[in-house]
Amino acid sequence: MTIADASNPLSNPTIAEKKLFDRCRAMRATNSRTSAFGLFAETGLPHRRMEQWKWTDIRAALTNLETPSIDLAKQTVEVPEGACVLIFDGVAWKLPETLPEGVSAHRQSDATPLKTIEGLPLGQLTASMTGQDSSSDFVSIEISGKVDQPIFLDFASAPAETAFARLAFNILPDCSVRLIEAHSGNAAFSSTLIEFRLQSGASVDRTFVQRASTAQSVGITATAVLGEKASFVQTALGFGAKVCRVETHVRFEGAEAHAELNSAYLAGDDHHIDFTSHVTHAAPSCTTRQLTKGAVSKGGRGVFQGKFLVPRSIGQFTDADMQHQALLLEDGAEVFAKPELEIYADDVECAHGNTSGQLDEAALFYMRQRGIPAVEARALLTEAFIVEALQTAHEAVRDQMIDEARNFLRAEG
């Protein structure tokens, strides 16, 4: 399908969809852009009639696309000392003059979209909107050493209708990198795509904080393909937006690799946050540990969708555990969850657990009888509950993240 063909594939496109189609048509068509956009155009903006998006309706949220008139950027985390900072201003990546040893970056022309974004409509959209001849940069970064210095990715777009940011990381064998990301910015609709390729023995440690207003819609999409004995650790804290989808797809392609996906979400006051993940154990003896914790107050909606897929025979000896636990702090809060397993190999251990409800009354009672006022006891217990999912965060920002969580809970309490 060419972009021209895709100009109006939907019977009833929304204003936002029309704008996106027009914008893509205005760019120079290359094979990869056309194919990425064609894939996106098959469904348009994801909506609730699509199984994977039934609780997160981007199309309904984005009926129109208008540049925000006020500053919407929110506090996330501060840049730690000594970090290498890459800033995305909504159009281009600002790279520092010198990069740390073992890090090299270059702007990509219209690179072939990786296969890993199949089934990720926001990833496909972002891929088609970035790269040379488009308004947004696509930067690829190669890691060829053990990089201690944290790389700080600041997604701080200027006020705009949209902001599309794309990065690709290639981590060479036995090399490692640690990332800290602040997803804030001023675009009405921002969509980020980060693709990780971890070669054998490589490791990535990724920590990020997302915060936006209810005038914004946000997509943060990441894919990671892991070689033998590679390790991918991700820790996220999200506060949501009008709609916010954080989607992470991990695929094990080498044996004995390990992934850890930990997330905490706090949503209230018409904020919507969705953590969706998909882990494919396409290699034997890989392990996954996943913990998602959430607290939602009145008007907030938390969504968790996790899936472990263990393909036939190649996924033997998988050991995977998925836990999602959420607190509904008050009436008017909503938590929707779908912890899913799809298993085709018989010698595996896959567990999943899901709870939602209130704080443990027994623990509250215990604290109150020790003289702690109810409000404080509640705040302490909720904080302890949430913080468990932030233990793997980068130490340079972990305390800041815990503070942000605490501030939210105090404000809600």
Added chain:
Amino acid sequence: MADDIRVKDGIDADTVAAAKALQSENYSAGFATDIETEYAPKGLNRDVIRFISEKKGEPAWMLEWRLKAYERWLTMEEPNWAMVEYEKIDYQDIYYYAAPKTGAKYESIDDVPKEILETYEKLGIPLREAEVLLGVEGSADTAADARGTTQPAGTRVAVDAVFDSVSVATTFRKELQKAGVIFMSISEALREHPELVRKYLGTVVPQSDNFFATLNSAVFSDGTFVYVPEGVRCPMELSTYFRMNAENTGQFERTLIIADKGAYVSYLEGCTAPMRDENQLHAAVVELVALEDAEIKYSTVQNWWPGDENGKGGIYNFVTKRGDCRGPRSKISWTQVETGSAVTWKYPSCILRGDDSVGEFYSIAVTNGRQMADTGTKMIHLGKNTRSRIISKGISAGRSDNTYRGLVSVHQKASKARNFTQCDSLLIGGDCGAHTVPYVENRCANAQLEHEATTTKLSEDQLFYARQRGLGEEQAVALLVNGFVRDVMQHLPMEFAVEAQKLLEVSLEGSVG
């Protein structure tokens, strides 16, 4: 399942044997009965619906209801979200009505067509039991008596036998009538108690609920109607035995059970079909209504022909089952043992509308050969203090796929609602699949929802208690998980449930999650 299949360490040998015993080559109910059969013209159109309605002597409103459903069905699309694959069904290549030419109720054993007697005999029900089953006067009172075993009073079972599209016999009607219980085929109920049928039909599963339920609403042929009046505890177990016999025929039964205030009823359905190379469609609808303080226990032993090991033939089992706990403190409990059908698409559900109402779902699903089962439950919490419990065990063998798909939904006003879900899966061999797709929606702050999917995540307290009494961890887990399930299964009315008895040996040790 080949004999030399490599099975993961830790999987209970009896479980493997039990699953193997359920392979299609051991299917004992797969014979066909040679009996003269009357059909509706093949295919589906308004005339066929009129034919069915006329055959059953239905009131005019019923025919209109059917035709309305049919118009709606024409606008609907077959759902494709389940994890099952099957060849497209040609809805015009099916007979929607088939009945033995002599089909009627029989006064004496001599009047019962020999073929039908033999059918029940072959299904493992000895002749004297069959006499009971067919309601012949003067025969032994219960199936248990006929077996020469003694069972306490109250374990008797009244049976409605549905052969293709018609009910051929309903037993113990008179005795049930004395207690005020109405137990008859839905065709008879439409003639004898049209006001009751009209009041409740389609109130739990609306005509336009889903593709298959709407099809059923248009063409349903027979099924069972039960009404237990206020304050009555049904004096015996009720049961329907569904038998598909005719070729190229679909079975579309409709069951409607109403338990009035304070009533109790336990109901069992069993089903088998001949081994045929073609796929046959079974699209049933079951509606349960429990009013204030009423309780309905609904058990299913589903043993439709699953197709051979290469996936040839077998029943497509697309069933909509739903119970409505309409009154406060009502309770509906679904227990299902699923071993048959080529493709299963079935989610017995509870709408917990009344305050303090309770919904339960206990399921063991075993798939072999090329079977595909996508089954689970929906618990919709609307009332305050509503409670639900879901225990699901899936066992996959051969090249089959077994999916648990469930929804727990707590609405805003369902204050202090409570759900506990546990679903475990076991794979026997490396060519099958086990999947879990739970949906959990919580809109109420003080509701408590828990979902577990491993044997290791049992209540720590229970485990600790069992271990401090000297049990090893594995033994303790087996006791707590399997003991519980076994207990449930032992409460199944076992009159026809040979398969269920075999499943009592099943253990979930070595489950994958």
